Amino acid sequence: MIQDILKHQIAAAIKHLYQIDLLDHQIVIENTKPEFEGDFTYVVFSILKQSKKSPEQTAQEIGEYLKTNFSQLADFNVIKGFLNISLSNQFWFEFLNNTYTNKDYGFVFTHSGQKILVEYSSPNTNKPLHLGHIRNNLLGYSVAQILKANGHQVNTCNLVNDRGIHICKSMYAWMQFGNGETPESSGLKGDHLVGKYYVAFDKQYKQEISELVANGMPSEEAEKKAPAIIAAQQLLLRWEANDKETVDIWKLMNSWVYDGFAVTYKKLGVQFDKYYYESNTYILGKDIVQQGLAAETFFKKEDGSVWIDLTNDGLDQKLLLRGDGTSVYITQDIGTAELKYKDFDCERSVYVVGNEQDYHFKVLQLICKHMHKPYADGIYHLSYGMVELPHGRMKSREGTVVDADDLIDEMITTATATTVELGKANGIPEGELNHLYETIGMGALKYYLLKVDPKKKMMFNPEESIDFQGNTGPFIQYTHARIKSILRNTGEIDFTQFDFNQTNLSKTERALLFTIYQYPQAIFDAGKDMSPGVICNYAYDLAKAFNHFYHECSVLKEENLEQRNFRIQLVNLTAHIIKSSFGLLGIEVPEKM
RNA sequence: GGUCUCUUAGCUCAGCUGGAUAGAGCAACGGUUUUCUAAACCGUAGGUCGAAGGUUCGAGUCCUUCAGGGACCA
Structure with a gap:
């Protein structure tokens, strides 16, 4: 450069x-x-x-x-x-001449030699996805794209938390009140159906607690002795004992959830190279803990529980295996880390997980270091902030959750209404309209969530709809559509006949070229920080620079042929970069809107 | 009790490893369409960068203390 x-x-x-x-x-x-x-x-x-x-x-x-x-x-x-x-102008002309045919401008193709695995999404299978998951999914997808653009070899995976007491709660409630209800019989999306029973469990459980408390039991005791929770715990035990009936129900209900997730993932445009299931990895985790115990990296307490002492690292003692031999969260993560390394042989393993787990990942990395695992240093927690609502954070039990599917539908509805209102639907073939509405609605949502620095928490107010004007996805999509509209009307041109050296270079043209020149740097910065927000800011700057140019310079009406061709290439490259940068964000750009 | 983290315009956010007069969008007000799509463009107004010290040629950015918010560990 x-x-x-x-x-x-x-x-x-x-x-x-x-x-x-x-x-x-x-x-x-x-x-x-x-x-x-x-x-x-x-x-x-x-x-x-x-x-x-x-x-x-x-x-x-x-x-x-x-x-x-x-x-x-x-x-x-x-x-x-x-x-x-x-x-010099000469420099800028040469830059444009050398770049406008480069379909991969900004991307690094010399392999960095680094293999990176990005884990994201990682849902629980007891309820549908919500707004927080959307942020996670979009971040994970986009970061993977950005790392690829930086020349790394990237794979993605999804670690599904498919076992545990939370699933048993949904199972118990379904067995109690479900009457064999299925997604087909109810017409509900599978994950929503299972989520419905998770809520039903909680309602039942709370009622039982209040009844016990009314009869004079202390609330702490009541929380442990309520029949519903005992039943759920028994289900978990039967599941761990591989009881066929229990496992069958578990499989059935999880399959409903997976069908539901698949629909949401498709709408979000995310995908994974591999799925891991905690029901498969927790056993391996236990084995590794035993190895660490044998190597005296860990120690056993009198009750048989296994711990690691991290006081020298500024932390405290951390439980790895309960006295009864059952695993805790970190046990399975130790197993998964090992498995991921074996499967992908990756130098870096990125975990896209909320910042509420900062401590957890610090501990996980330290454990791996103490065990001298070769992948310990490569563990990187991409710790993103929570999405908060005006009244605080989302709580599924308090019904303050913004459901992913609802929000997506709402965005598309709004995009439809806005497009029709502006009279933009008229010139577009009927068959393409639905895709356009989806593109705009999802563009608004994705850009809104990705433009904020991942590390920071962000605010979402469900009362206010996400904007379509200003610093938004649709604004940038619109810019692209405008350029495409120009390019449809240029007629045939043989650009090899021109060099632009005789052309004037106005201030706005120069500013646009300068912004174009920054694209590789933006990709690099975004990769370094693993921040799609950097790409958002860049794309916005580029769109602004173009719109400024658009209002000052005419492309098609320019009479000087060289100037006209220069502008066509300038604008063509701009459109290409908008499309390319939005590709890194997982956002489509329309030809018309 | 301990650890981590955040606080920039009415609202939502930028501000790269310290650099010029702290920037956008939304909301408010005003203007621009005989000219390639007005989801656009231009302008006005809006700030003690949570507070106080410190480091230096220079601090929104680094250090310390405090206040307030959030998260986590036991």
Whole structure:
């Protein structure tokens, strides 16, 4: 990239002028702020001590050196300690000439040599997916795409939490009140049907507790002695004992849930290379804990429970296996980590999991380190913030959950209404409309959730619908559609006949080109931070730069043929990058809207 | 009791490893369509970057303390 050459030249200038040895990467080049003239800026304050001259003079001297030694430099200006450098038009034309045919512009194809496994989604099978899961799924999918674009070899997996007391609760309630109800008989989506019984369990359980408390039992005791919870626990025991009837019901109800999830995943556009099931991995986890015990990495307490002492790591003692030999959460994660490494041989294993589990993953990584597992250092918890509602976080038991399927449907309904209202549906064939509504609705939802820095918690207000204007998915999709509309009307052009060197380069054209030039950097930054938000911000900047251009420059009406062709290529490349960047986010872009 | 984390405009969010006058969108107000799609564009207004210290040429960004929110471990 030109910045690297520029850094090298600046280092040479400093060496020549002040006899200071700096490595290229110690030179920091920034993009010039829009209110100033120039493309890139070098800030000289850090070398003043050695240059022993004023900021202005130092910057001026470096600028003059560059002007004679750096051919791509057209001009420079100095404001205080800021050296603003303008590149030549020639440079920008060459850049466009070399780029507009590159279908993979911005993507890295030289393999980084790094294999990465991204685990995401990882639902429980006792209830349908909600808004928090949507954030997780979109993040996981997008991060995988971004890492691929950075040249890594990426696989994805989904670890399904398909066993445990929560599933038994749904099972118990279904056995009690279900009368053999199925998704077919009820017309309910499988995961919603099972979720219905999970709620029914909770209602029954609470009622039993209040009855026991009314009869004088302390509430803590009542929570343990309510018949419903005892029944669920017995179901779990029977499941672990491989009781056929119990396992059959478990399989049946889980299959309903999987059918339901498959529908939601399809709507979200996410997929996985491999599924793991905790019902398969927890046994392996127990084995590994036994190995660690034998190696004295872990220790056993009097009641037979197994622990690891992490006090030297600043944490405390952590339970790995209960006294009765049953596993805890981390037991199965130890097993899964091992399995994933064996299956994918990956240097890095990314876990897309909420930040409420920060402590858990810190512990998991430490355990693996203490066991000298080769994959320990590669464990990376992509810890994302919760989605909060105006009244606090979502609680399924309090009915404050925003259901994934409902929200998706609502988005598509809104997209339909808005499109019709704006009269945009008219020119579009009937058969394409539904897909368009889906594209816009999902575009709005996905962009809304992805534009926020993953690490931060975010607010969602169900009372306010997600916008379609401004910094939104549909705005950027619209920009794409507008460009495509231009490109449909250009007629046949043989671009090989033109070079653009004679063309004028206006300020807005230059600004658009400059933004286009930043795309590879955006992909790199997004990969480094595993943040789709970086791509969102970039795509928005690009769309804004285009719209600004669109209002100032005409493409089709431009009379100068070279100028016209230059603009066609400029705009064509812009559309391509919008599509490409949205691809990294898992968002489609329409040809018309 | 301990650990982690967050606090930027009325609202939702940007702000890269410290750099120029802290930026967008929404909401509010005003303007732009005989010209490639007005889901657009332009403008006005809106800020003690939670508070106080410190580090330095320079702090929203780094350090300390405090307040408030959130999460987790026992």
